[in-house]
Amino acid sequence: MRIDAHELQKRYHGEPVLDLPQLAIPAGDAFGLVGNNGAGKTTFLRLALDLLKPSQGHVEIDGARVATTTAWKARTGAYLDPSFLIDYLTPEEFFDFTGQVYGLAHAEVTVALERFAPFFNGEVLGQKRYLRDLSMGNRKKVGIVAALLHDPDLVILDEPFANLDPSTQIRLKSLLRQLNERRGTTLIVSSHDLNHVTEVCGRIAVLERGRIVQDLATSEATLTDLERYFTVEDAADLP
Amino acid sequence: MRGPLLRHHLKSILRAPIWSGKQLLTNLLVGLFVLYLLANLTVVGLLFDYVIEESMPGTDPQALLNRALLPVFLVLLVVRYLLQASPELRLRPYLHLPLSRPRLAHYAQLTSLTSTQNLYPLFFFLPYAGANLLPSYGPVATGSWLVGVLLVLLISHYTVVLLRMYVGVRLGRFALVLAAGTLLFVADRFVGGQWLPAFSEATFSGLLTQPALALIVLGLGVAGLYGAAYRLTLQRLYPETDRGLPAPTAPRFQALERLGLEGALISNELRLITRNRRPRQMVLSSVLLFALGLYMMLASASAEVSFNLAIWAFLISAAGFLNYGQFMFSWEGAHFDALLSRAIPPERLIRSKLYLLCATCVLFGGIAVPVVLLVEPSYLNVLLAMAVYNAGLTVPLVLLMATFNNKAVQLGGSSLLNYQGTGLHHFVWILPIMLIPTIVLAMLGLSGLALLGLAAFGLVSLLAYPMWTRFLAQRLRARRHLMAASFRSS
Numbered sequence: 250m251r252i253d254a255h256e257l258q259k260r261y262h263g264e265p266v267l268d269l270p271q272l273a274i275p276a277g278d279a280f281g282l283v284g285n286n287g288a289g290k291t292t293f294l295r296l297a298l299d300l301l302k303p304s305q306g307h308v309e310i311d312g313a314r315v316a317t318t319t320a321w322k323a324r325t326g327a328y329l330d331p332s333f334l335i336d337y338l339t340p341e342e343f344f345d346f347t348g349q350v351y352g353l354a355h356a357e358v359t360v361a362l363e364r365f366a367p368f369f370n371g372e373v374l375g376q377k378r379y380l381r382d383l384s385m386g387n388r389k390k391v392g393i394v395a396a397l398l399h400d401p402d403l404v405i406l407d408e409p410f411a412n413l414d415p416s417t418q419i420r421l422k423s424l425l426r427q428l429n430e431r432r433g434t435t436l437i438v439s440s441h442d443l444n445h446v447t448e449v450c451g452r453i454a455v456l457e458r459g460r461i462v463q464d465l466a467t468s469e470a471t472l473t474d475l476e477r478y479f480t481v482e483d484a485a486d487l488p
Numbered sequence: 489m490r491g492p493l494l495r496h497h498l499k500s501i502l503r504a505p506i507w508s509g510k511q512l513l514t515n516l517l518v519g520l521f522v523l524y525l526l527a528n529l530t531v532v533g534l535l536f537d538y539v540i541e542e543s544m545p546g547t548d549p550q551a552l553l554n555r556a557l558l559p560v561f562l563v564l565l566v567v568r569y570l571l572q573a574s575p576e577l578r579l580r581p582y583l584h585l586p587l588s589r590p591r592l593a594h595y596a597q598l599t600s601l602t603s604t605q606n607l608y609p610l611f612f613f614l615p616y617a618g619a620n621l622l623p624s625y626g627p628v629a630t631g632s633w634l635v636g637v638l639l640v641l642l643i644s645h646y647t648v649v650l651l652r653m654y655v656g657v658r659l660g661r662f663a664l665v666l667a668a669g670t671l672l673f674v675a676d677r678f679v680g681g682q683w684l685p686a687f688s689e690a691t692f693s694g695l696l697t698q699p700a701l702a703l704i705v706l707g708l709g710v711a712g713l714y715g716a717a718y719r720l721t722l723q724r725l726y727p728e729t730d731r732g733l734p735a736p737t738a739p740r741f742q743a744l745e746r747l748g749l750e751g752a753l754i755s756n757e758l759r760l761i762t763r764n765r766r767p768r769q770m771v772l773s774s775v776l777l778f779a780l781g782l783y784m785m786l787a788s789a790s791a792e793v794s795f796n797l798a799i800w801a802f803l804i805s806a807a808g809f810l811n812y813g814q815f816m817f818s819w820e821g822a823h824f825d826a827l828l829s830r831a832i833p834p835e836r837l838i839r840s841k842l843y844l845l846c847a848t849c850v851l852f853g854g855i856a857v858p859v860v861l862l863v864e865p866s867y868l869n870v871l872l873a874m875a876v877y878n879a880g881l882t883v884p885l886v887l888l889m890a891t892f893n894n895k896a897v898q899l900g901g902s903s904l905l906n907y908q909g910t911g912l913h914h915f916v917w918i919l920p921i922m923l924i925p926t927i928v929l930a931m932l933g934l935s936g937l938a939l940l941g942l943a944a945f946g947l948v949s950l951l952a953y954p955m956w957t958r959f960l961a962q963r964l965r966a967r968r969h970l971m972a973a974s975f976r977s978s
Contacts, residue, residue, distance in 0.1 A: 298584050302726050322586035335496060335581045337503040346492055350585045379503065 250324060250403040250435050251276045252297060256306035259292050259459075267292045267459040269306075274437065276311075276402075279429040281450030281467075282439040283475065288456040290439040291329065294407050297437070298327055310403065323351065326396035327405040333392050336381035340373050340391050343380060344398060351399035358398065365394045368420050385412045393421065397428070403435045404428065410445045418445065425449050443479070447472045493582075497599040500578070526611045533615035549620070550696075551689060557637070558688030561644050563783070566776050568605045568648040583725060593721040597714060600649060606641055613637050625696055632699030636692065639706035646713035653720045666779060749832065753840035760819055764899035767819055770812050778807035778852050785871075786863045795930035797870055802926050804856045805875035806882055808848035810922075813886035814893070814914055816841050817964075821896020821909075821975035828968055834961035841887055842953060842960075849879045873939035873946075877925055880946030884956040889917050891963050894974035
């Protein structure tokens with residue numbers, strides 16, 4: 250699925266926190282968003298999911314405006330933060346419900362979950378615990394798997410690697426790469442972790458104060474370039 | 489998709505943390521207390537006519553109830569405002585899913601009806617109608633009266649839904665609504681306090697005599713409010729971040745900071761209140777408690793009803809700090825280590841908190857003075873005596889209670905139906921603090937001497953603030969490690 254942002258702006262108290270005159274993410278791209286805190290990464294993801302109203306402009310998914318259509322939702326999977334979870338459900342109940350929303354029968358959900366068993370590492374299913382009682386990392390696993398459960402054509406994840414243990418981070422990277430390369434799933438991933446994002450995404454945009462200041466095709470030099478970009482000059486002077 | 493959503497709503501009720509085994513004894517006691525109250529309501533409903541005929545001979549019980557219903561519903565709006573949750577809060581996990589937003593908004597409106605605020609009145613009205621109305625008026629009139637009462641309940645429900653969405657946590661809007669309520673009260677007083685009961689009687693008697701007209705009017709009211717609440721919910725389905733709220737209105741309290749360390753600590757406390765939802769809502773609920781106390785005190789028929797008068801007078805000046813003050817250290821639980829590790833002598837920390845709570849007492853008492861002078865000047869002495877007593881003695885006692893708290897209170901989230909960091913003991917502690925002066929004063933009959941004695945008691949304690957400060961600081965010093973460790977683990 251293709252995403253386009255046209256003259257997209259989000260302002261708070263008159264101050265723009267996101268200003269994207271034009272952004273095109275073609276179908277099948279693995280698009281990474283990096284930037285310091287407050288750069289506008291999550292704001293863009295929320296606007297793309299119609300969770301925020303733009304101050305100006307609009308976002309389109311496959312040519313349809315996200316704010317006025319809903320068909321894109323059936324082919325999109327997203328996890329931004331714990332507000333995407335229903336915390337008084339068990340993981341199994343949450344997956345069943347999510348599957349039902351996307352038209353999957355219970356048996357199909359069960360089969361789909363088997364694929365993610367290594368990702369859960371035996372810590373999520375069958376625990377007889379509500380989502381609110383799981384650790385941050387395990388809640389994140391549930392959110393990510395719920396986003397991927399229905400084999401979406403577009404996956405939007407905000408800081409997917411944060412709070413995950415190293416093994417799960419590696420599994421997630423491999424999972425996302427497979428989805429993108431084998432199924433042609435469009436990925437939009439925001440992350441502070443330059444290592445992970447360069448390994449998963451073929452294209453990386455650097456956001457600074459709401460504007461894209463670099464838009465790079467990932468190569469062997471990208472990680473070094475990004476590290477150089479984010480190196481604060483006076484950091485070298487620190488003891 | 490409606491089925492799973494309704495099942496989720498049911499699960500959210502059945503799986504609420506209140507049912508967890510962590511506070512089983514507390515919850516059991518609360519449950520028994522609730523059952524007792526419901527049983528009381530049922531008995532009062534069944535025996536209403538008999539009780540009124542026995543206690544107020546010559547009074548028509550039905551007319552009396554009809555006259556009282558709307559004023560009671562209005563007073564209960566305040567309680568509802570505090571306890572009823574905003575329906576759109578439950579919708580966030582569903583917003584990114586392929587579910588129709590209008591349908592979600594309807595779902596929110598309908599499931600919000602399961603609020604306990606809509607259920608407990610039925611424990612009075614159903615037995616009342618069955619035992620007292622049915623034999624005299626027959627099934628049709630009784631049925632229409634009951635449907636009318638249900639419609640008024642729905643009107644209250646959706647009025648509060650609208651108010652909560654409109655007011656939110658914005659102090660300006662809250663003040664506007666409070667001012668409108670006060671204006672209504674003052675207007676009622678100026679016309680002899682009769683128009684509201686008269687309107688109430690016309691409405692509910694109309695349900696017995698001309699049910700069709702009254703039901704149509706009430707039904708249209710419900711439909712209009714439901715539609716407005718639905719539209720507002722639909723508009724609010726874009727969860728803005730905090731950055732999306734209007735420009736921060738929290739003042740910088742610079743003047744306070746010039747008053748030294750105590751001033752800076754008070755300034756921080758005020759920032760804590762204005763910038764965090766839960767303490768902000770607790771302060772708003774204190775303002776409502778103050779307004780309720782003021783209304784009830786002024787509505788007291790005469791000074792002969794001394795207990796009522798004493799307790800409302802107590803609440804007027806104590807409303808601002810009674811609840812908030814109990815958690816004075818727990819509010820800062822998340823950064824208690826930071827407070828302890830800074831060069832802040834416990835005496836100065838305690839002094840800052842004593843000053844803040846005392847200032848709240850003076851502020852609330854001071855606001856009440858002109859209103860009492862305007863409406864019922866004879867009650868001023870009770871109000872002032874209680875205010876001096878509260879400032880002198882209740883404030884340090886509440887702060888003493890705060891040093892017993894071992895749980896940090898989370899600042900985020902709503903304070904409504906949020907019992908994190910609180911327990912039954914907080915309610916129990918308050919009772920002796922509130923009831924002892926009230927009962928003593930009521931027993932002494934609110935005489936001038938009794939009021940003078942109460943005020944003198946408060947004044948002596950006020951002058952002993954340095955001693956209180958040393959005592960409370962000593963206590964804080966002794967408990968600091970236990971409190972810090974408990975705050976960290978809660």
